[in-house]
Amino acid sequence: MTPLLSVSGLSKHYGAQIGCADVSFDLFPGEVMGIVGESGSGKSTLLSCLAGHLVPDSGAVIYDTRAEGPRDVITMSEPERRMLGRTDWAFVHQNPRDGLRMAVSAGGNVGERLMATGARHYGDIRAAAEDWLGRVEIDPRRIDDRPATFSGGMQQRLQIARNLVTGPRLVFMDEPTGGLDVSVQARLLDLLRGLVRQMGLSAVIVTHDLAVVRLLADRLMVMKGGFVVEAGLTDQVLDDPQHGYTQLLVSSVLQV
């Protein structure tokens, strides 16, 4: 099977400072990979390089495109990369305000992604938006309200609806449940798990919450100081950590 995403030797420096260094991994269709590590360990830098938001210093990010098979995202032309970002990829930001248009209605936020991929029939777009608001458990009567009137948890769910409406194959998530209260977090986890199963999508999830990765991710990468110090099956890395830093990370979690 061809990996959906194949990353090799990816490095990014900020001057003399290491962002992430020599990261390599393969992600297969239907797989969810978690990336954990303390803040400043390079998780978000790596995610931005993968999604084409940052240009890495070296390395390759090979994505298996629908039309032309495996292509290097980094050397791809900007319009091609933007097209991928609109159709095959989704990026869920940590702060929903970075991923939403705050001055446009909830329905408009969801519909915009559809229009960017060619949908023109207003009734169809509105129906799809209503359907997705329901799926992320937002009352469809709020379709004409602006996200600014939504709570933080609703904004995060709206951002997820906006991202998934075009049926992407790969979703990048930066702390998708950070800053949400635990009841909303549980609802989101359930939603994401269902979507991964039903739509067969692959995801790369950056988080510092080990409980979240245990429930969502098949595989786990642990980062420290820009380097991947350990990688493997999620429950194996959490239950039998090999690297000293992972052992510290796992043993530092407070039991509820």
Place this chain on the structure above:
Amino acid sequence: MIEITKLSKSFLMHNQGAARIEVMRGADLSVGPGECVALTGASGAGKSTLMRLIYGNYLAGGGAIRVGGVDVARASPREIIALRRETLGYVSQFLRVVPRVPTREVVAEPLLVLGMPEAKALSRAEALLARLNLPAPLWSLSPTTFSGGEQQRVNIARGFVHPYPALLLDEPTASLDPVNREVVLDLIEAAKARGAAIVGIFHDAAARARVCGREVDVSAFAPVSA
């Protein structure tokens, strides 16, 4: 079905003075289809460690763990995930679930990930929950608030809903009343009859005598101290 050869395992605690705890050396175990083998030994002898090694939850130090043609000691995460989905079931003592997910969906999940249509998977899950005497009004609730015995039955239902060719059972009858204990022992006997290879830990000696054809004392796998 399950072939373990020369398996060894040690834990290295980097943050606790780099202490190295060697727990297993030269373990050999073979379990064929239709066979149920009980792991015995005192608390801390390594029964659960061996189960976790077979499931790929612990990383093997050396040796081989072949389950249905896959060497868990060397397999990639992707191969282990596929093995767990199709071949190798595990009933642990703890239930770990996404909060808010109804019990019937928790139990049906192993079938849903194999691509079974939702209605069929849910009706199978419900039939098994009924057999395990879990009251129907609980099926639409999340198991996170259930009692210990109820959670254990949800766990058992999850482990038996798909006919795994290999099964690991960690204390499946520990906190059950006599009626439900009987149901679980029947499920184990039915799994043996269809050809499943089972490795179990049973502190309940009568249950062990009834379903297990063989006992293996894991103390024999402990490294000989110099």
